[in-house]
Amino acid sequence: MRQRLADNGIFLLRVSVAMMMLSHGIPKALGYEELVQSFPDPLNVGTEVSAMLIVFAELGCSVLLLLGLFGRVAAASLFIAMMVAAFVHHFHDPWASKELPLLYAAVFAALTLTGSGSTSIDRWFSRKVLETGERSSRAPHPTEPAEPR
Structure with missing residues (x-):
């Protein structure tokens, strides 16, 4: 029960903060040409690179976080x-x-x-990888014929 509540809390936090961040990223992406003209260069890499990085973070990473895909990387980038x-x-x-x-x-x-929690694409992929890995790494029982290579 506690794990389910924790997973629901992570899901709520992940989806709500991703949606809020999208409200910052979408306008920047739609007005990208104007953004580049006036965007600050806080990292001293050029205004265009700075604008690309923030649009990537606020839009791209927010979508990834919303889906729960590469959640830790997306959250760390944000x-x-x-x-x-x-x-x-x-x-x-x-x-x-x-x-x-x-x-x-x-x-x-x-x-x-x-991480992204149990309601995420990350979790779905990790389950699939574990299932596939268990099948391929399982040694055959002595009475089972060996799989052909």
Whole structure:
């Protein structure tokens, strides 16, 4: 019962934060040409690369997180993006400007640690791999004929 509640909590957290992050990523992707013209370069890699990275994180990684596909990698990428937003982009801004990216970062850190949970494509794939691995690595019983190679 406790595991089911924990899995439901992870699912709720993962889906809700992914949907919220999509509300930031979709407008950036739709207005990409204008975004590149005005986007800051907090990592000193160029405005176009910075804009591509944030669109990849906020849109691409959010979709992956929503699906529960490569959940830990997606959450870790979003964690890094939010830390850059809080401590590089908003470095000189007041605490109130850092608060939302830090809240997102805390959620993404938790999802990086927990993974996508049981209601995810990651879990489905891991079950399939385990099933396939069990079948292929099982030694035949002495009375069973060996499988042809």
